[in-house]
Amino acid sequence: MVKPHLIKLDRHSGARSVSANHWTLVLEPCDDPIPGHCIIPLASWLERRDELIGRDDIGVWFKPDDEPEALGTAAADLPLIAVEFPSFTDGRGFSIGRLLRERYGFSGELRAFGDVFKDTLCYLRRCGFDAFEIRADRDPHEALAGLDDFTEFYQGAVEPVQPLFRRRTGVV
Template sequence: MPDHQSNLIMNNAIVADEWTLVTMPAGEEVVKKQAGKVVLFKLTGEASYTADQIANTVIPATGKVLVPLAVWRERKPELAARQAAGELGIWLDTHELLEDLVSAIEDINSLPLIAVHVERFADGRIFSIGNLLRTRYHYKNELRAFGDVLRDQLFFLKRCGFTSYLIRADRSAEDALASLQDFSQPYQGAVDEQLPVWRRVDRSSV
């Protein structure tokens, strides 16, 4: 039965989340300004974690864990057994370099789960990251979106290769689930359906 206490959507259903999300201790937030305005989005490739934050991140000793990319890169020996057992997933922020993940792992499909965190819904880099993971790097396993993920984005995240969506606790997972049916047929080709509609629909009898 679906877990109605969960806000995780996968396979067109609300399901229990088997993964424990590991986050770093909070660091000092630096307010950046440009032309007198606060810069809301971190630059791609910008370093946003300190060595102390990475070292002090607490990782549960058992169960499936979803760890930050920076923590995994610096603490790989400690996490090797978890990865070999299929109990390790990796998440990254939209400003982090996807190449840092790909270059640090021999087989990206050894990861059962990769997740992308959206700090603010207006950050569209998540769509490019999903597309690249599926097309350039041929990632085949669960690809999750979480953070400030809105109902109206789920259909398009699916088109970019995402297969699960962790909806914010203050939003309705049921409403978000319904959004995956907002459109009956996508027009363009994309990750989830490569052929455009004019190649999929037989009009010979029309």
């Protein structure tokens, strides 16, 4: 199997890169010991929480129908959370990302995977995503351009937080 391309965005400096993917996505729950740098299903993490809490080499991934509330404030202790986008028409992952950032204090890598492509990157970034898995048959450098599809936003979001009228007037 060919691994997808990984685009990473540094949320502080704005630097962007096409990077090697050092994490393995585990699709099915397993009872075996979990090796390092694995992204496991939310249900598996919840079942094995006591064993896995505090490990900085385990990430969690969300299906579109998983609820961020199930992870809650434990999200803040994870190094990576991935959110699945199974199809272009399924936008539930945008809400999951925003909730993880704004409500549950997640500050690690927030990765989008699945049907992720150039036209969605700008919107994903606004919801707090800073890593994007692009299918292996797509050009990751072309997809990077999607981060610049729009130069200004009227509404506040995870990025930018303030709406345009506040940014223009300097009103807090």
